[in-house]
Amino acid sequence: MGKTKSEILQGTLDLMVLKTLHAMGPLHGYGMARRIEQISEEVLELNQGTIYASLVRLLQKGWITAAWGTSENNRKARFYSITARGLRQLREQTENWERIAGVIGRVLQL
Amino acid sequence: MDAVARFFKKLWMLVTRERFHSELEEEIAFHREQQEKALQAEGMTPEEAQYAAKRQFGNAARLKEESLDTVGFRFESVFQDFRYGLRQLRSNPGFALTAIVILGLGIGASTAIFSAVSPILFEPLPYPQASRIMMIWYAGDDGSSVPQTFHTYREVAERSRSFDALAVMKPWQPTVVGADQPERIEGQQVSANYFRALGVSPALGRDFQAADDVFHGPKVVILSNGLWRRRYGGDSSIIGQPVRLDDSSYTVIGVMPRTFDNILAPTAEAWSPLQYDTGNITSIETREWGHHLRMVGRLRAGVSIEQARSDLDLIAHAPVAEFPRPSWVSLEHGFITNALQDDVTRGVKPALLSVLGAVLLVLLIACVNVTNLLLARGAQRRGEFAMRAALGAAPPRLIRQLLTESLLLAILGGAVGMVVAQFGVRALVALSPPELPRVNAIGVDRTVFAFALGVTALVGLVVGLIPALHVSRSEPHIGLQESSRRAAGGHQWTRRTLVVAEVALALVLLVSAGLLLHSLRRLFAIPPGFNSSHLLTMQVQTYGRRYDDDRVCHQFFAQAQDAVRQVPGVAAAAFTSQLPLSGDSDAYGVQFEGDNPQAAYPAFRYSVTPDYFETMSIPLRRGRLLDAHDGTDAPPVTLISESLAKRRFPDQDPIGKRVHIGGKVGGPMYTVVGVVGDVKQMSLALSESEAVYTTTEQWHWADGTLSLVVRTRGDAALTTAIKSAIWSVDKDQPVVRVATMDDLLAASAAQRRFVLILFEAFGLVALVLAATGIYGVLAGSVTERTREIGVRTALGASRGDIVALVVRQGMTLTGFGVVIGLSGAVAASQALVTLLFGVSQLDPVTYLGVIALLGGVSVVACWAPAWRAARVDPAITLRAE
Structure with missing residues (x-):
């Protein structure tokens, strides 16, 4: 807990959720939260509840779908998967992100 | 597409x-369970794991709310807010009721006033393309608007290219005879294009045509819908049938639609063609060359009012041989052309605008008052808001909650306001001065309802905004710590500012009311020139061919006068051709022997029975009064008024001078036999009192309509007895316009009185609201400072000191309000100038009086809180800490 945690950038959580679903296939909310924390090596400070807000937003936009299924330990859980429109969005937003990150990186190296 | 899809998704959410x-x-729940398991696997105790999982998850309540916002409609939470708001209001009915009543009065009053003002000032007149309807006046030497002559109308109609239709009109009062009692009605004689100029046409039958409006043309009449239903049973077969008007037979050719609103003569119920002689343009002594016709025109499409004006100017300044003009119709100053709407509203506009301004001030004060109530309430609810914020309500959510509550208050207030407005409109119509146009259009209609709705919404937002911002700025933990025991100083400051604003606004209203009151007092202090108490008046008319004979006419009035004198309770009775302050205005050119014929004095002409002066108590200044010997065969004599005597004979004795009245060269010369006191004819405010008096028998002709004035003993209601006395002579003669002279006096200042009553009412409301505002702030402040007051008392402050402390605080607020309000009052009184009379708009007595009144009421408002403060027991308050 002694590590300095970074606050998550506004709007980037949606992108991370999309990418996680794209990479891992259907996941439930808890799994997704764990996954993102693991990948970030606990650098990101994540109120786990915000994942669900993000999921609701993405569902509303039609970029992901949800279905009730059974979890690893046989409990009822909701599994999310990315849709075709979500994939398109992911591609566009990834390109956009990389472009901006590149620009910011170059600027910071001045 | 996305937006639409999302909309339906959200709609579906309502169900699911x-x-x-x-x-x-x-x-x-699943998430937490998993998390707890994982944490326990890392070695935490179940309790630790549960706590950590909760913390890591964050605010679940806020998540749910936000998610709902994402997927559902906002108004879902608005419903929640409303339900919650209703619960809040129910939990504190005293507060809710006060706020609703205050807002209801404010909204109701402004709605009622708006409904009265809107058809006159804001709505177009009820005619097609009403903005194209113009009134065209003859421009007088002094720039006044003078009625047209018939031949001028003909010249304009012939030469002008700016109008689709031009028409002239004059009043007409036929007597309707039939199975029922004879009835004198109002009507108009109009040239053929009158209805076309307005853009309306009869609902039944046909409009007037050029062939109807010719000299000695057919006697035809168009009826109003009201007269047609009342007198002729609404029978459509009336078209083409004869009806009897004034002893003649007229053929009904049309009936106007029920919706026809005749702005130019609202009481007119029948129209007949003017039928003036077009062939007598070269003879000068004819009615066709008299200035007595109003002219109305409808602009051709695409012609602007400026184009019409320059067209008319050209006609005025380029006479043609075909239309010779006598000297008094030279058109030297051209025409005055105004849109009909401006023409009919000009007289009442200042009064209406000032009343509208006043009611908006009242509404503002009501809003400020309720804002203050809400702030006080907000202070009590600090704990609640802090709790909600801590439980996850985002600041925007709290602001919305508060705005919803204030909107709720406004809606309930608006509902009360609509009821208030219904009554208010009725009262307004009853109070309205006679010169108010379009009274029949005043009512709560769609426009008014929309106005009320708009005002309500605006009020809801305005009164809620400040309290809402206050809550959003406060830190929840402070609210929680303090619970609701004490409020922070910040909003006290806001509340004081609001009270200062209230006092300032109230001062503006009270000063305006004071100035108007003062004006009216001044006005009624002016002597009318006669004794108005116990004076009953009515108009007696004659109709029928047999009264065309002057002797029959004189005889009828003489017998009627005798009969009235016999009525018990009548002290004196007399007839006059025109009645002061009744709206009668009958003036003639007066030319004394040896005067330049061009320089005739206009003077009011009264033809009276000899005892008119005793009956009215008009004093004789010089010479003798008229008496019974001044009859038809006696040498013609006249009395002149004091101001005419002073003007024409500043240092001579007017007795014995001879004078033409009515300007007819070669007509009889009247000899002045006396001078009587001045009488106000048109209004108390106008000083024109030049007048000549003759006996009815010695006037050029017998007036068919005379006003009866009766001096009564005591207050007995004699109207019925007097009417039957007149009808005992001839039961078919109409008796109308019954009024006491005191009523006429009051009516002559009706517009000022109307404005005054409204300002007084608004001023009173403002005063009460400002006083409650001061009381509220001080009461709150005393509650908050209980501890401080306790300490002060413990340290030796006397009760007097404590009272002074509180009163000083209240009076400081009043003082600031007064200072700010004074500048507002000065500005507002500028707008009132046209309604003031005999009093400066900066009248120091009024200003000081109002300041004293506000000060006095403030002291009263301070007293209760101060008294409560003085009774604070230091032992109890200090122990309570």
């Missing part, structure tokens, strides 16, 4: 909301 909720909860 419960499921959404339970699913989200289930997911959250």
